[in-house]
Amino acid sequence: MPIYASQVTLGTAAPVLIVKSHHMAQDVTIHNHSKSSNQYVYIGGGSVSEANSIHIDPGETLQLKIQAGDVLYGISNVDDLKVGIIQSLQGG
Numbered sequence: 001m002p003i004y005a006s007q008v009t010l011g012t013a014a015p016v017l018i019v020k021s022h023h024m025a026q027d028v029t030i031h032n033h034s035k036s037s038n039q040y041v042y043i044g045g046g047s048v049s050e051a052n053s054i055h056i057d058p059g060e061t062l063q064l065k066i067q068a069g070d071v072l073y074g075i076s077n078v079d080d081l082k083v084g085i086i087q088s089l090q091g092g
Helices: none
Strands: 003-010 016-019 026-032 041-044 055-058 061-066 072-077 082-090
Touching: 003 072, 016 026, 016 082, 026 055, 041 082, 055 082
Parallel strands: none
Antiparallel strands: 003 082, 016 072, 026 061, 026 082, 041 055, 041 072
């Protein structure tokens, strides 16, 4: 299976695409690189915000399955927050 690693910088202004669409399903690991309290990553669709999504705590890692054709966006409650992403194509 191909494995892709990346780092994305999030801010407060607009959601950022963190997992692109692919024709195959993906296992995705997302890590909030912040170690400072109250610096959260919020994930969801293109209109993700603090008010309509779940958050990832500082230093926390979350694993998801993203279906074929789906995307994932992120935003933060602080500027310049780094997020690590690892994507593995299922059946690739």
